[in-house]
Amino acid sequence: MAQREIDIELADLSSATARDADNLVSRCSSIFQATSSWITKLAESRYKREDRRRLEVQIEDYPSGYPRFSALVASHDSFHLCRRFTNLRTRLIFLKQDRLSFLEKQLERIDREEDTLLRLGCIRRDDNPERNSIFSDINEALADYGTSNFCANELIERNRRILGYEPPKPRDVLNLQNWINGNGCIAREETAYLDRSKDLLSISFREESAVTWLEALVEHGLFQLRQRFGQRSHLDISRDPNVHIFHRLSITCVARVLLTPFIILLLLTPVIACYSISSLTARLLVIITATAGFIAVLSGLTKARVVELVVAGATYTTVLIVFISSTNLVAN
Known part of the structure; x- marks a missing residue:
């Protein structure tokens, strides 16, 4: 067993x-x-x-001249700069405006010299050939001027869109000028448009001021690191050691990550201060100071309108007051 x-x-x-x-x-x-x-x-x-x-094709792989310069401009949104030609557009507006004024005076003269009053009181019976010819010229001039309902996309409308573009940053203009002076592959007369900085516009969409400032700070930091360690990626846009173009999406993501703790500090600092202070007068002073600082930051670092600033400030103040009231009730 x-x-x-x-x-x-x-x-x-x-x-x-x-x-x-x-x-x-x-x-x-x-x-x-x-x-x-x-x-x-x-x-x-x-x-x-x-x-x-x-x-991967780099800038230096293109032939010297406009092919290489176009590759450089296409490599980053901030390089898309061109002139507004504001002076020429203004001259054209004056020219077309004067033509309309002349046609207006001609029409007034024809109306004053009209012998048959029936033609002035009934459009269907108005068979004055001179007046009809003036109306035809006025219609074409108004359409070209940009105030006609039939063709509202002419000179004035184009000028309004052109003036709506933001001017470029001096840093972007200087970068293009430095590259042109260093390569010398474009005629000076054809790059003289960069010297008219007040007449330049940037086609690319620009982020808010805070993000733009942080992007410049991040790019400067990466440039310093690259200069110190001397490391360049094989996937860089340019092989030129003096050209440092970073990917815009990565720079923007890093800038927004760096902006996050600043926003948290801006919003929570007055809350912590009010929680640690028992005096009601001191809390009110903290609320006033925090609201003023909050509106100042929004006004300086964003593109918010006045109405948006008022709404944001009122909302922020309301939240702080509700917090103070709730803490007072809990204490009582």
């Missing part, structure tokens, strides 16, 4: 050992498959990076 029990225990032990061995083999197999898959993906990603590196 004892020998039988020993045999049963040995059989159970051997079966358990076999199961453990099978589990170990299956685990090793899964680990091997995962490792093989990871190595395969790593090799594929490496081949993709190498293919991308071979296919």
